[in-house]
Amino acid sequence: MPPPLALLLTTIFVVFLFLRDMRERPTVTGALWIPLLWMLILGTRGVSEWLGWAGTDNTPSGLAEGSPLDAAVYFSFQLVAVFVLLRRRLSWATALSHNPWVAIFLAYCALAIFWSDFPFVSLKRWIKVLALPIMVLVVATEPDPQEAVRRLLKRSAYVLVPFSILLIKYYPALGRGFSQWTGEAYNTGVTTNKNVLGCVCLLLGFFFVWHLLTNLRREKTRERRNELVLCGAFLWMIGWLLSMADSATSVMALAVGISAVLLLGLRFVDKRYAGAYLVAVVLAFGSAEFIFGVSDTLIRALGRDSTLTGRTELWDVVLNVDINPILGVGFESFWLGDRAERIWAKYWFHPNQAHNGYLETYLNLGWLGLTLMVSWILSTFRRVASILLSDFDFGRFRMGLLAIVVVYNWTEGALTGLSLIWFAFYITAIDYPQARRPIENFRGARQTGEASALPFCEASSPRRLRHAG
Secondary structure (H helix, E strand, O other): OOHHHHHHHHHHHHHHHHHHHHHOOOOOOHHHHHHHHHHHHHOOOOHHHHOOOOOOOOOHHHHHHOOHHHHHHHHHHHHHHHHHHHHOOOOHHHHHHHOHHHHHHHHHHHHOOOOOOOHHHHHHHHHHHOHHHHHHHHHHOOOOHHHHHHHHHHHHHHHHHHHHHHHHHHOHHHHEEEOOOOOOEEEOOOOOOHHHHHHHHHHHHHHHHHHHHHHHOOOOOHHHHHHHHHHHHHHHHHHHHHHHHOOHHHHHHHHHHHHHHHHHOOOOOOHHHHHHHHHHHHHHHHHHHHHHOHHHHHHHHOOOOOOOOOHHHHHHHHHOOOOOOOOOOOOOOOOOHHHHHHHHOOOOOOOOOOOOHHHHHHHHHHHHHHHHHHHHHHHHHHHHHHHHHHOHHHHHHHHHHHHHHHHHOOOOOOOOOOOHHHHHHHHHHOOOOOOOOOHHHHHHHHHOOOHHHOOOOOOOOHHHOOOOO
16 A cells, blocks of 8 residues: 555544544543643654754753753643643642642652752753643543543544554654664654553553453443444554564563453452552562562563663663762753763663663662652552542552553653653542532533533542443
8 A cells, every 4th residue: 555545544544533532522621632732742752853853962961951842842731731720720739638649759859959960950850740740630620530531541542553553564764763782673653662662552552451341341332332342443453563562561561450450350359458469469479589580481481581681781880870879869860961971881872761760760869769759659559449449440440550650660761751651650649639510510511611610520439420432
């Protein structure tokens, strides 16, 4: 098929999906386009790269400066999102009081700017990271936050998945690249590298598996049948893309997330003891690792060597760098200046992350920052475990997503900067209680043009919420 024809057919298909989505009249507002467009940029390439404008040199100074165009685009999205929250009369005190660990961690990151070697760069990156909770709050303050999450992920899949297939098959100059380590060709789709493509497939694949299981529990209707067909089609496309990405980390994390969702769905699993099950799993894996060394077997099964493609060697190198072990080097400042130059002298491919999010946090924020992050993760686990008792379907979605974040962050620096995994963690971790109001009222008000004046529904009121179509 000629590439222009493939582009035309793909565009028609994507337009059809969005028209179908709008015909379903979902209980979301037009403001959801803000986090959607932001997420699409986050999951693909920067605006400067799409336009062919070289915005960043591959040097420590170039990485510190970044692309002015991309910075302006991201900051514009933040301003618009804040404007939406102000129009919605968001109670910042309520948001902070219900998410104390978010506030504590971000406040500590702000303090870490003061002992950074590059405080101005650190400040710019901290402001950029604030987009994560801001975008999640836009979603959380939608009339139906659960449906907003569904629509956000479905609509992002409508763009990211078909166009990734298009670029790989018909526009290889845009959809493929070459490995810095081996020189071998790999597939990127609409993203910048195969690991980001794997991350996109990981999150969207997990969502559609969960969405499929949720719809299987519904009554047999035409709407249910259409959703099952949609899930099947996208799971097939995502499976193909995941095989093309060859991202072992994404495959492993996806298996863990799906396993968590399936195990929680078993009848004999008592949801009240989720914490005990977690401890049992950790102890079982620890014992198996100590006795049998199962991690090496698992790594070989994924087609990787015991060094995790050189990651463990890099971990040894960065751990030998002289830093303040309690406070770290400052917020997102490790891969700047002389430190990066010394490490790059040992690696021709010039790494700019430790490929371990927990290690990355230690390097930048020290033991104190790492302790805060782990505490935040454990607090999120406790919150999600309690939600399982009142909102099983969405609770196990968040639990599976949390499991994915924890596993993926072991071999990728995912919980730093702007990344889809970091965004997924904020979706899992943040709650914003709101005044209750029936969804039907929103539909009627939207038809009369009064939807923007309605109070928002509570995010944790599952029994009242309809499953998204």
